[in-house]
Amino acid sequence: MLTTKGPIASRRRVLAGGAALAGALGAPAISGAQARPVRIGLLHPVTGFVAYSGAQGRLGGQMAIDEINAAGGIRSMGGARLEAVLGDTQAKVEVGVAEVEKMNEAGVAAIVGCFQSAVVLATTQAAAKYGIPYAVDVGASDLITTRGLKNVFRLKPGFGKCVDEAIKALDGINGGAGKVAKSAVIVHESSEFGTGTAKLLADRLPGINIEVREVIKHDNPTRNFDNVALRIRSLRPDVLMMSNYQNEYVLLARTLHQQRVDLAGMFSVLGGGFNYKFAKDLPDVAEHMMDYNHWFAPTNPKAQAMKKKVEATGTLFTFEVYLAYNAVKLIADALERAGSADKEKLTAALASSTWADHFMPYGPTRFVDGQNQGGEAAALQVLKGDIEVVYPAQFASAKAVFPKPKFG
Numbered sequence: 135m136l137t138t139k140g141p142i143a144s145r146r147r148v149l150a151g152g153a154a155l156a157g158a159l160g161a162p163a164i165s166g167a168q169a170r171p172v173r174i175g176l177l178h179p180v181t182g183f184v185a186y187s188g189a190q191g192r193l194g195g196q197m198a199i200d201e202i203n204a205a206g207g208i209r210s211m212g213g214a215r216l217e218a219v220l221g222d223t224q225a226k227v228e229v230g231v232a233e234v235e236k237m238n239e240a241g242v243a244a245i246v247g248c249f250q251s252a253v254v255l256a257t258t259q260a261a262a263k264y265g266i267p268y269a270v271d272v273g274a275s276d277l278i279t280t281r282g283l284k285n286v287f288r289l290k291p292g293f294g295k296c297v298d299e300a301i302k303a304l305d306g307i308n309g310g311a312g313k314v315a316k317s318a319v320i321v322h323e324s325s326e327f328g329t330g331t332a333k334l335l336a337d338r339l340p341g342i343n344i345e346v347r348e349v350i351k352h353d354n355p356t357r358n359f360d361n362v363a364l365r366i367r368s369l370r371p372d373v374l375m376m377s378n379y380q381n382e383y384v385l386l387a388r389t390l391h392q393q394r395v396d397l398a399g400m401f402s403v404l405g406g407g408f409n410y411k412f413a414k415d416l417p418d419v420a421e422h423m424m425d426y427n428h429w430f431a432p433t434n435p436k437a438q439a440m441k442k443k444v445e446a447t448g449t450l451f452t453f454e455v456y457l458a459y460n461a462v463k464l465i466a467d468a469l470e471r472a473g474s475a476d477k478e479k480l481t482a483a484l485a486s487s488t489w490a491d492h493f494m495p496y497g498p499t500r501f502v503d504g505q506n507q508g509g510e511a512a513a514l515q516v517l518k519g520d521i522e523v524v525y526p527a528q529f530a531s532a533k534a535v536f537p538k539p540k541f542g
Contacts (some may be wrong), residue, residue: 136236137220169212172475174199174465175219175237175266176458177247177257177540182225184379187249187406187454191271192220194458195246197444202216202466210473216466223248226489227256234260238481240416243475249454250379251275251327260285265477267468267484269461272454274404275326275355279505285477286482289460289494290428291509293327293404299427300403303513303525304373305342307399307424307534312345314537315372315398320349321362321386323378331377331403337517339375347371353354356382359389367395372537376402383407384416384514398537399424404511410450413516420516422538424524428453429512430493432523432531464499495529 162278176195179188207213210249219240223232230253239247244267248254254273261268264282270288271276274296279288291299300537308315322328330349336346347369350362363386366374374390374397376383384407387400401424402408408425430437440459450454468483469475490498497508513525515534522532 136233137242140465152413169207169214171215172208172469173212173217173219173240173242174223174232174249174462175242176222176242176462177223177230177233177237177245178458179249179253181222183244183381184225184249185408186411187272187380187452188223188225190449190452190454191249191458193245193444193449194203194455195271195462197440197455198459198462198466202462208466208469210470211475214469214475216462223250223253223257225250225253227253230257231260233257234266238264238266241467243477243480244269244465246271246458246465247273249273250325251278251330252325254278255326258283261285265481267465267477267481269465270482271458271461273327275330277326277330278526279503283449283504284485285481286465286504287487287506288460288504289464289492289496289499289506289509290457291511292505293331293334295509296426296511297331297379298405299511300401300513301335301338301342303426303478304344304401306525307536308322308342308344310534311398311536315344317345317347317371318373318375319347319366319369319371320375321366321378322349322351322376323354323382324351325354327379327404328377332375335403337379350381351420352378354379354382356385359386360393362386362396363389363393366390367393372398374400376400376405378402379406380409381407384412386492387412387423388416388419394541396540399539401425403427408514409452410521411452413519413521414450417516417519421519422512422516422535423517424534424536426513427511428457429495429523429529430456431495431529433529434493440493456493460494463492464489 178191207215223230249272274293276292322332390538405425472479472483487499524534
């Protein structure tokens with residue numbers, strides 16, 4: 135359901151009434167009226183099987199809007215405040231498209247969204263009909279930025295770059311352990327995100343002398359992984375590569391732990407469930423698991439300040455929060471430079487962005503066909519209940535433990 139936040143209708147009535155009264159009394163009209171709010175669509179799956187991730191994304195986007203407004207709004211537009219227009223994709227393509235239609239009717243200047251690659255592909259196409267700039271916070275498929283849509287902008291890297299860098303990280307970690315890993319099984323969810331990532335992994339792993347013994351696909355949602363775990367045990371891979379969403383990621387990891395399936399490592403790529411929630415809720419299962427995923431620059435003071443702010447509310451600082459936060463900040467920077475919420479001017483400002491006021495390991499923004507060229511992810515590992523960066527070296531906070539200890 136599409137909702138807006140902010141008393142825009144009542145404010146208009148008050149301003150209109152004030153102007154009419156001034157005219158009736160022969161006094162000059164009120165000057166210096168508050169600038170008209172700029173509406174930003176926050177489009178996420180806050181119900182459905184990925185509702186946790188969607189709610190985290192909405193939280194990050196709203197935090198950025200609140201922070202921008204508290205700092206004075208968009209100064210080049212007379213202090214215009216940002217106003218969130220909330221949409222729920224329900225994790226469904228057709229619902230996401232319908233929400234874009236509603237957002238267009240609500241007069242949004244831009245959209246931030248929306249987690250699942252398949253839904254992002256459809257909703258960015260829908261937004262393109264109206265020329266609405268669309269900042270992708272989470273959405274891995276490289277198809278998102280290779281279709282020639284001029285309204286689409288993604289700060290983070292897609293799965294092509296992430297897989298290439300993950301392979302380098304795995305090769306380096308494995309090499310440091312004497313090349314103990316020689317075989318792998320890939321498990322992935324069945325939509326565009328998981329299927330595309332798994333295909334790339336299956337193509338790249340032989341290049342670092344790791345044999346792919348099998349690629350196993352599962353549906354969303356999946357409630358039981360017992361048979362998948364038995365199949366993995368029978369194949370006896372050294373490494374399990376995973377690409378799936380929150381619930382299935384956690385369930386598969388927990389099932390393998392319960393069945394005591396020994397592996398040299400569990401190395402996911404863009405694992406939807408690899409986060410502080412997983413490490414906190416299931417510490418024994420999560421310990422020593424690795425993931426190549428989006429992460430904040432751990433030494434950046436802004437990142438640490440926001441992490442504390444999020445955790446103070448009882449919420450965990452997952453990647454969905456800060457990716458949506460930074461996507462809204464990107465739009466705000468473009469609004470400042472454009473001095474207008476006009477869609478064409480805003481799109482041009484985004485395309486020429488050199489924004490660097492983020493806390494990701496990216497450097498200044500530079501878009502080519504809507505894809506930020508400086509986006510970098512990192513290799514992460516759960517160690518002693520916390521998540522540490524183990525690659526690349528310039529951001530590493532710990533040394534990788536590989537192979538992981540066997541079950542006793």
